[in-house]
Amino acid sequence: MRTNLFYIVLSAYFLTIGSSNLFAQDLPKSKKSFPAKNQATKPEKPLESETELPNPTIKKIDTLKLDTVKKMKSVLEGKVKYRAKKYAKFDQKKKIITLYDGAELNYLDYELKSGIIVFDYEKNEVYAGRLKDSLGNYTQLPLFKQGANVVEPDSIRFNYKTKKALIWNSRTSQQEMNIRTDVVKKENDSVYFMKGARITTAKDLDDPEYYFFARKAKLVPGKKVVVGLTNMYIANVPTPIALPFAFFPITEKSRSGIIPPSFGQNNTRGYALQNGGYYFALSDKYDLTVLGDYFTNGSYALRFESSYASKYNFNGNVNVRFENQINSERGFPDYSKSRVYNIQWSHMKDPKSNPNSRFSASVNLGSSQYFQQSINIANIGSSLNNTLNSSISYQKTFNSLPQVNLSVTANHSQNTQTKQISMTLPTLQASVDRIFPFAPKDGVKKGFIKNINLQYNLRAENQFQTTDTLFFKKEMFDKARTGMQHTIPLSTNFKVFKHFSVSTSVNYQETWYLKTIRKEFQVTSNPPVLPAGKVVTRDVNGFDAFRTYSFSNSVGTVIYGTFKFKETAKIQSIRHTITPSISHSYLPSFEKYYDTYATDASGTMARYTRFENGAFGAPSESFANNIGFSINNKFEAKVRDKDSTATAPKKIVLLNNLTFSGNYDMAADSLRWSPMRISGGTLLFKQKMNVNFAATLDPYALGDKNQRINTFNIENGGGLFRMTSANMTINYSLTSSKDDKKKNIQGARNGGREDDLFGNNAEINSPQVTDPNEEEEEEFSGFYNAEIPWDVNLAYSVTYSNITGEKKISSHSLMVSANTNLTPKWTIGVSSGYDFTNKGVTFTQIRLNRDLMSWNMNFNWSPFGQNSFWGFFIGIKAGVLSDIKYDKQQQRDQTLR
Known part of the structure; x- marks a missing residue:
C-alpha cells in the first residue's frame, strides 16, 4: 500500500463528521460551545460513502485574507469507498479513526477488508485485524488486495509515510505456489521479507501435505522467491532433505530456464544423465524444449519438442527425436552401434476460422526400429505396431457454380518389419461438382433424362517406393513414379415398377505418364553358355497416355417383413429388412496398348505394356463382363421397456449388416464364380459388446497340388462350399x-x-x-x-x-x-x-x-x-x-x- 492510504482513511473522517462553513466578511455570532467528546455513529444500515476529498491539512485562516487565498488542490487521485457494518468511530483527541465489523476501504487498485480497521493519523499508521465471535473463534480475517496480488494475514500494520508494513501470519498465492509466513516485512510495493515461510503447492495452507520451511525468504511478487536454509516437511514432520538456499521462479508468463537431468543406469550402456536440457519460452503462442541424454559408454540422444497455438485459428505440436545407440564397449563381442530417429507432427486448424479452407497434419515417420530400440520409450503398444502412417493435407473449396474442390495431400506408410516405405509427395486432387444438364430450372429431377449428371475428377500423384535406409536420398528420387489421371463419370438413376431403383453409368478415364518402360532381349557379345543374353527393362522419359472406359448398371430394392408376438410377451415384434441388389459391369480389352518382346535367344515372345510400372497401373488386356450380387440383412426387435412409465416399446438391433456378396464373370473361360463373402456384426449387452464376424466360401474344389480347379466342390465329394477363411472379433x-x-x-x-x-x-x-487444463479434482471425501x-x-x-x-x-x-x-x-x-x-x-x-x-x-x-x-x-x-x-x-x- 502507498501513502494514499492516509487519505483513504481520512475520507471516512470528513464524510462522517460533516462540513464546515466559511464566510468572506462578517463572522456569525458564536453560540454556546461545548467541549468536544468522542462521537460514534450507529446507523441502521452499514455506513457507505464514495467521494473525492479536499486536503485534510487546511488550517484556520484570517477571513480578511480569505478572498485572496487560492483553493488548494486535492491530493487524492481518485474516488474513495468505505464501509462499516456497525460503526465508524472518530477520536479527535487521540487522532484515531476506527471502522468496526465488516470494514472496507477501496482506493484505486487497493482493497482492504477486515473485521476492524484502525487509522492513527498522528503516527501515520494503519492497523487491520480480526474479530472474535461469541465462541471465541476468530472471524473476518484481513484481506489486502493490490491488483492481482492477494494477502490474507491475521493482522497487518502499515506506515503510509515509509510505505513499510508488518504482516502477521499471512497467506498468499503466487501462481501454483501457496505461501504462509509467521511475519512479513513489506519493504515497498515490490519486495517482501519473510520470516518462518512455508512454501507449498498444496491447496490447504493450514494443513498441507508437504511444505518447504524457510527461516528467511525474500518475495518479489510475480517474479521470484529466494530463500535461505530450507527444510522439507511432509505431514508436518521434518525430513533430512535440506538446502542451504533455493530459488523459486514465479511468473504469469512462461520463462526460459534449465531443465535438470535425471540420473539413471542401463545394463548395456552404463550410467546416464537423462532428460536434461533447456526450455525456451519463445512466445505466448509457441515454445521449444531441448532435451538430451548421455551414457558413459558414448550413447546419446537429443529431443526437440515444441507446442504452438493461435486462439480460434490452429494448434499443434512437433517432436523430433534422434538417438545414437551403442551397446556394450568397443572390442567386446556384443558391441553394436546404430542411429535411429523419429519425427512427429500434429496440426489442427479450427474450422470456424475459415470454413472454405482446411489444413491438417498427422506425421509419424522415422527409423523402423525406433520404438523397439529407443532409450526413453517403454510402451509395448508402440513397439508392437507394424506400421507408421503420416498424412498432411490442404483442402480448399471454391463457392462457384458448380462448386470446385481442391486438395493437396502428402501420404506416408512404413512397414517396420520389412522396412519398406510408400510415399506420395504430393497428391493433387480436384473435382467439379455434379452438373445436371437436363434438369429443369425448378430443380425437380425425376426420370431417366432429368437425372443425367456428369462430373470431372483430377488426380495427380508423385509416388516413391523405398526403404528407411534410402529415405530422402538420391536413390529414392531416382525411382519416382509420376502420373495424372482424369475421370469423367456420366450417370443417371430412376425407378421402375415403383419399387426398384436403377442406376447406370459410363466412366471415361484418361491417364498421363511422364515415364514409361521398354523391354527387350539384349544379346551378349561372347556368351560362354546359353542363354546368350538377358531381358533388359529401360526407362523411357517423355509424355505418354492411355484411355479407357467402362460401363456399369445396378438395380436394387428394399423388402420389409415383420413378425408380431402377443402384446403381453416381452418381445413384441421382430423386423427383418432385406436390401438385395444386382449389378453388372463391362470392361473391354485394351490390348492395343500391349507390345511383345523376346524372352530368350530362341525367339520366344511375351506380351507387356509400357505403362505397367505407372503410378495408376496399366490398362487391362483381358475382357471383363461381371454380374455381381449382394444381399444385406438387418434384424431388429421391439421389446417391452422395463420402465413402467414408458409409452412405447424399446427398439434393439439383433443382427446388423449380415451381408452375402459375390460375382460371376461371364467372359472367363474357367472359374467364373468368385468366392462368396459373408460378413456381419451385432451389439450385445446394452451395446457394450461389439461382435464382428466374416467368412469366405469357395464353390470350387482343390486339385492335387492344392490349387483351385474348375470343378465344383460338391462334385468332388465335398459340400456346396469350401470355407477358405473365417474370423471373429469380440470387444x-x-x-x-x-x-x-x-x-x-x-x-x-x-x-x-x-x-x-x-x-x-x-x-x-x-x-x-x-x-493445467484438466478439470479441478472433486472435493476429498x-x-x-x-x-x-x-x-x-x-x-x-x-x-x-x-x-x-x-x-x-x-x-x-x-x-x-x-x-x-x-x-x-x-x-x-x-x-x-x-x-x-x-x-x-x-x-x-x-x-x-x-x-x-x-x-x-x-x-x-x-x-x-x-x-x-x-x-x-x-x-x-x-x-x-x-x-x-x-x-x-x-x-x-x-x-x-
Whole structure:
C-alpha cells in the first residue's frame, strides 16, 4: 500500500463528521460551545460513502485574507469507498479513526477488508485485524488486495509515510505456489521479507501435505522467491532433505530456464544423465524444449519438442527425436552401434476460422526400429505396431457454380518389419461438382433424362517406393513414379415398377505418364553358355497416355417383413429388412496398348505394356463382363421397456449388416464364380459388446497340388462350399461409471492403441506433470470409498485359414485390461492376455498409482517376456516444482536389428 492510504482513511473522517462553513466578511455570532467528546455513529444500515476529498491539512485562516487565498488542490487521485457494518468511530483527541465489523476501504487498485480497521493519523499508521465471535473463534480475517496480488494475514500494520508494513501470519498465492509466513516485512510495493515461510503447492495452507520451511525468504511478487536454509516437511514432520538456499521462479508468463537431468543406469550402456536440457519460452503462442541424454559408454540422444497455438485459428505440436545407440564397449563381442530417429507432427486448424479452407497434419515417420530400440520409450503398444502412417493435407473449396474442390495431400506408410516405405509427395486432387444438364430450372429431377449428371475428377500423384535406409536420398528420387489421371463419370438413376431403383453409368478415364518402360532381349557379345543374353527393362522419359472406359448398371430394392408376438410377451415384434441388389459391369480389352518382346535367344515372345510400372497401373488386356450380387440383412426387435412409465416399446438391433456378396464373370473361360463373402456384426449387452464376424466360401474344389480347379466342390465329394477363411472379433467394455475413460493419446500418436490393452504409454525419466487444463479434482471425501469404480476391456480374436487345405487356426488370442480404484486415491490396473495358438501369455503389465494430493506416485511392472521392465516414480504434480521427484526403473533389454 502507498501513502494514499492516509487519505483513504481520512475520507471516512470528513464524510462522517460533516462540513464546515466559511464566510468572506462578517463572522456569525458564536453560540454556546461545548467541549468536544468522542462521537460514534450507529446507523441502521452499514455506513457507505464514495467521494473525492479536499486536503485534510487546511488550517484556520484570517477571513480578511480569505478572498485572496487560492483553493488548494486535492491530493487524492481518485474516488474513495468505505464501509462499516456497525460503526465508524472518530477520536479527535487521540487522532484515531476506527471502522468496526465488516470494514472496507477501496482506493484505486487497493482493497482492504477486515473485521476492524484502525487509522492513527498522528503516527501515520494503519492497523487491520480480526474479530472474535461469541465462541471465541476468530472471524473476518484481513484481506489486502493490490491488483492481482492477494494477502490474507491475521493482522497487518502499515506506515503510509515509509510505505513499510508488518504482516502477521499471512497467506498468499503466487501462481501454483501457496505461501504462509509467521511475519512479513513489506519493504515497498515490490519486495517482501519473510520470516518462518512455508512454501507449498498444496491447496490447504493450514494443513498441507508437504511444505518447504524457510527461516528467511525474500518475495518479489510475480517474479521470484529466494530463500535461505530450507527444510522439507511432509505431514508436518521434518525430513533430512535440506538446502542451504533455493530459488523459486514465479511468473504469469512462461520463462526460459534449465531443465535438470535425471540420473539413471542401463545394463548395456552404463550410467546416464537423462532428460536434461533447456526450455525456451519463445512466445505466448509457441515454445521449444531441448532435451538430451548421455551414457558413459558414448550413447546419446537429443529431443526437440515444441507446442504452438493461435486462439480460434490452429494448434499443434512437433517432436523430433534422434538417438545414437551403442551397446556394450568397443572390442567386446556384443558391441553394436546404430542411429535411429523419429519425427512427429500434429496440426489442427479450427474450422470456424475459415470454413472454405482446411489444413491438417498427422506425421509419424522415422527409423523402423525406433520404438523397439529407443532409450526413453517403454510402451509395448508402440513397439508392437507394424506400421507408421503420416498424412498432411490442404483442402480448399471454391463457392462457384458448380462448386470446385481442391486438395493437396502428402501420404506416408512404413512397414517396420520389412522396412519398406510408400510415399506420395504430393497428391493433387480436384473435382467439379455434379452438373445436371437436363434438369429443369425448378430443380425437380425425376426420370431417366432429368437425372443425367456428369462430373470431372483430377488426380495427380508423385509416388516413391523405398526403404528407411534410402529415405530422402538420391536413390529414392531416382525411382519416382509420376502420373495424372482424369475421370469423367456420366450417370443417371430412376425407378421402375415403383419399387426398384436403377442406376447406370459410363466412366471415361484418361491417364498421363511422364515415364514409361521398354523391354527387350539384349544379346551378349561372347556368351560362354546359353542363354546368350538377358531381358533388359529401360526407362523411357517423355509424355505418354492411355484411355479407357467402362460401363456399369445396378438395380436394387428394399423388402420389409415383420413378425408380431402377443402384446403381453416381452418381445413384441421382430423386423427383418432385406436390401438385395444386382449389378453388372463391362470392361473391354485394351490390348492395343500391349507390345511383345523376346524372352530368350530362341525367339520366344511375351506380351507387356509400357505403362505397367505407372503410378495408376496399366490398362487391362483381358475382357471383363461381371454380374455381381449382394444381399444385406438387418434384424431388429421391439421389446417391452422395463420402465413402467414408458409409452412405447424399446427398439434393439439383433443382427446388423449380415451381408452375402459375390460375382460371376461371364467372359472367363474357367472359374467364373468368385468366392462368396459373408460378413456381419451385432451389439450385445446394452451395446457394450461389439461382435464382428466374416467368412469366405469357395464353390470350387482343390486339385492335387492344392490349387483351385474348375470343378465344383460338391462334385468332388465335398459340400456346396469350401470355407477358405473365417474370423471373429469380440470387444467388450464394461465400467461401473458413466464417465469416459481417458485415452492414451501419446501412445496412439506413436502408432499404438488409445486403450491400455497393450499397457499405458510411458517415457522413461520424463517429468509427469499435471495438465493445467484438466478439470479441478472433486472435493476429498476420505481415503475409503464404499462404491469402488472399475472398468474392464476384453478383446477376443480368432482366425481360421483353409486356402490350400491346411484347415488350421492361424491366430487365436484373448486380451484383457482391468482398472479399479480401491480407494479414491489408489488406482490398480493390469493388462495381459493369452495366445492360444502359441500357448503362451502375451504382454503383461501391472500398474499402481497413488494420488498423494499434491504428489503423484506410480509403479509399472512388466514381469516377464522380451519387454520386461519395472519403473517407480514419485514427484510433485505442479509444473513449477516438477523437478522435485524420484524416478527409478530397470530398463528393458533392447536388441539392435
